[in-house]
Structures are given as structure tokens and as C-alpha cells.
Amino acid sequence: MKNVGILLTKQYKLLSIAAILDVFDTANRFQLEMGFDKPYELNLIKLDENQDGFFKPYATQSLNDDHSYQLIIIPAFTTDDIRNAVSQNAAFIPWLTKQYQHGAEIATVCTGAFLLGATGLLDGKVATTHVDASKAFSTAFPAVKLKADKTVTQDGRLYTSGGATSSFHLLLHLLQNHCGKDTAIKAAKVFAIDMDRNNQSYFSSFQPFRHHNDDLVASAQDKIESCYQEVATIEEMIKDIPSSRRNIVRRFKQVVGITPIEYLQQTRIEAAKKLLEQTGQQMTEIIYNSGYNDPKAFRKVFRKTVGMTPTQYRDKFQAR
Incomplete structure (x- = not known):
């Protein structure tokens, strides 16, 4: 039986802990019904004694208790201020390192990967997180091999998962490793989870960085977002902006994190996604209204960015 420690972090997401326990x-x-010993002993690990008691039926341990765990799970955070969340939970960092050195497996749900990243244990290893938090994660932890499109990763004894329902795929992965595929399949049926989903790219949304004070870059962003259907080259984008092409490209990437051409592509693909979700336009109309003239190029960029074809995306997300 594995002794499991589930962290009750500061600003934990209730849904992720509830999913783990369930x-x-x-x-x-399942295992008891088949005549076997139960595979998991569940414990909640608290930073201090003043934390809430939503989970009274479960054993609760203090971070200061001298317990060893075979599996530790870090839930998602509720906040977008991940740096502050990690700071509030800094006491877990040396504890996680010690548990790992003693042989524990560690798994993270969604943005919980930031806390594991702060330990340094993920350096040089593969990981994922919520797709919309991937840029912040790669900036904070450049030594980690981030696979932002992946639903679940495993690198040795370290596991990570993407956003929201990806936590169920992580849990199924753990069940399969610990209890066998039959148990994982039974759980997938109970919770109505598609076991074969290994990509989360199509859940992402382009959220351009606007919290800066560079007026030149802001002008370029405005130009791209208002004229994405017409502009095709950097020269067209910047013809009314009082700066050289080289300076704009340099400053744009420094401030926003991607080049103006990449920004244009992301803006166009996001527009195409909305048209696929919200309209009944023919594919040729969508391609044109998104700023593309070449259907082959559009499909190639869309599939690379989103992780599926435009038709597959429409079938999955169009409002009925």
C-alpha cells in the first residue's frame, strides 16, 4: 500500500484535491471488491494547524511530522499570481526535495507544477502545466523541458499534468502504473474520461501581453489586431510607426516574447477558432476572413498551433 501525501497548499484549488481523493x-x-488490499493510504499535508477542515474524514498530517510518503501530489493553485503562491508555500520546497531523495514519487496538477519547479527537481526533465501558464513557466524555469501541448508527462518519479480535466488523465496514469490497466479502465468509465487524450493545445487561447509601457510596441500590437486580415509583412504593419523595422522587431520580441510575425499568426488563428466555434461560415470563408489566401498554408499553421485540423476543431467546439 502506498502512503500518499496530498498537499494542502496555500491557495489550493478545491476541485483538484476533490478529484484526487475521489x-x-x-x-x-475497486481493489477491495476484488479481494485485494487497498492500494492507497490517503493523507492531507498541512502547512499549519489553522488551515480549513473541508476534508475531515481524511487523515491530516503536519508538514513538521516525521512521515515518509511513497507518492506526493501537489494540487493546482487558484490564483494567477503564481509567484506569490509559490512564495506562500516556500516551506514545502525543502520538504519535497527531502521526500524525493528518500524515494517518493511526486505528481503535480495543473499550475501546481510551479511549486515543483521551484525545488529544482524538474531541471533537465520533461514537464507540462496549464497551457495558458506555459509561457510563465518556461520563463521561470528555463532548465525544464516544457512540453506545453502534453496532457500528462512522466520523467522518472516526477509526473505533471495540464489544466483542469487533465488532472484525471494524470490520476489514471498513476492508477495504471500502480494498480494495472484494468483498474485504470474501470476508473475511466466511472468518471467518463477519454483515456486517449494526450494533447491539450486546442484548449489554449491567445492572450497577448499588454501590461507594459512601451508605446511603440503597443502601436504595433494595435496595428496587427485591427488589420490582421489585410497585413502580410512586417513592413505593412509598421509603415505608420516612427521606427525602423529592426528596432520594432527587437523591442517587440523583448517586450511581448514573440516576434511581430508570430503575433500576427497567433491573432489570425485565434480569429479562425472563434469563427469555427461561433459561425456556420464555409471553410473557404473562414480562411479568407482570418487573413489567409492559401488554404494549404492555413491548415498547416492551424494544425501546428492548435493540435488538430480546423474541421476537427469545429466538430469539437462549435455551439449547437
């Missing part, structure tokens, strides 16, 4: 309780029930 799935592991279900696996325990």
Missing part, C-alpha cells in the same frame, strides 16, 4: 477512493474500493 479517484483514489474509487481505486481503493
Whole structure:
């Protein structure tokens, strides 16, 4: 039986902890019904004694208690201020390192990967997180091999998962490793989870960085966002902006994190996604209204960015 420690972090997301407990309780029930010992002993790990008591039926341990765990799970954070969330939970960092050195597996749900990243244990290893937090993660932890499109990753004894429902795919992955594929399949049926989803790119949305004070870059962003259907080259984008091409490209990438051409492509693909979701336009109309003239080029860029074809995206997300 694995002794499992689930961290009650500051600013934890209630849904992610509830999912962990529900799935592991279900696996325990399956194994008991088949005449086996339950595979998981569940413990909640608190930073201090003043934390809430939503989970009274479960054993609660203090971070200061001298316990060893075979599996530790870090839930998602509720906040977008991840740096502050990691700071509030800094006491977990040396504890996680020590548990890992003693042989523990560590798994993270969604943005919980930031806390594991802060330990340094992910350096040089593969990981994922919520797709919309991937840029911030790669900036904070450049030594980690981030696979932003992946739903679940495993690198040795370290596991990470993407956003929201990707936590269920992580839990199924753990069940399969610990209890076998039959238990994982039974759990997938109980929770109505598609086991074969390994990509989360199509859940992302382009959220351009606007919290800066560079007026020149802001002008370029405004130009791209208002004229993405017409502009095709950097020269067209910047013809009314009082600066050289080289200076704009340099400053744009420094401030926004991507080049103006990449920004244009992301803006166009986001426009195409909305048209696919919200309209009944023919594909040729969508391609044209997104700023593309070449259907082949559009499909290639769309699939590379989103992780599926435009038709597959429409079938999955169009409002009925």
C-alpha cells in the first residue's frame, strides 16, 4: 500500500484535491471488491494547524511530522499570481526535495507544477502545466523541458499534468502504473474520461501581453489586431510607426516574447477558432476572413498551433 501525501497548499484549488481523493477512493474500493488490499493510504499535508477542515474524514498530517510518503501530489493553485503562491508555500520546497531523495514519487496538477519547479527537481526533465501558464513557466524555469501541448508527462518519479480535466488523465496514469490497466479502465468509465487524450493545445487561447509601457510596441500590437486580415509583412504593419523595422522587431520580441510575425499568426488563428466555434461560415470563408489566401498554408499553421485540423476543431467546439 502506498502512503500518499496530498498537499494542502496555500491557495489550493478545491476541485483538484476533490478529484484526487475521489479517484483514489474509487481505486481503493475497486481493489477491495476484488479481494485485494487497498492500494492507497490517503493523507492531507498541512502547512499549519489553522488551515480549513473541508476534508475531515481524511487523515491530516503536519508538514513538521516525521512521515515518509511513497507518492506526493501537489494540487493546482487558484490564483494567477503564481509567484506569490509559490512564495506562500516556500516551506514545502525543502520538504519535497527531502521526500524525493528518500524515494517518493511526486505528481503535480495543473499550475501546481510551479511549486515543483521551484525545488529544482524538474531541471533537465520533461514537464507540462496549464497551457495558458506555459509561457510563465518556461520563463521561470528555463532548465525544464516544457512540453506545453502534453496532457500528462512522466520523467522518472516526477509526473505533471495540464489544466483542469487533465488532472484525471494524470490520476489514471498513476492508477495504471500502480494498480494495472484494468483498474485504470474501470476508473475511466466511472468518471467518463477519454483515456486517449494526450494533447491539450486546442484548449489554449491567445492572450497577448499588454501590461507594459512601451508605446511603440503597443502601436504595433494595435496595428496587427485591427488589420490582421489585410497585413502580410512586417513592413505593412509598421509603415505608420516612427521606427525602423529592426528596432520594432527587437523591442517587440523583448517586450511581448514573440516576434511581430508570430503575433500576427497567433491573432489570425485565434480569429479562425472563434469563427469555427461561433459561425456556420464555409471553410473557404473562414480562411479568407482570418487573413489567409492559401488554404494549404492555413491548415498547416492551424494544425501546428492548435493540435488538430480546423474541421476537427469545429466538430469539437462549435455551439449547437
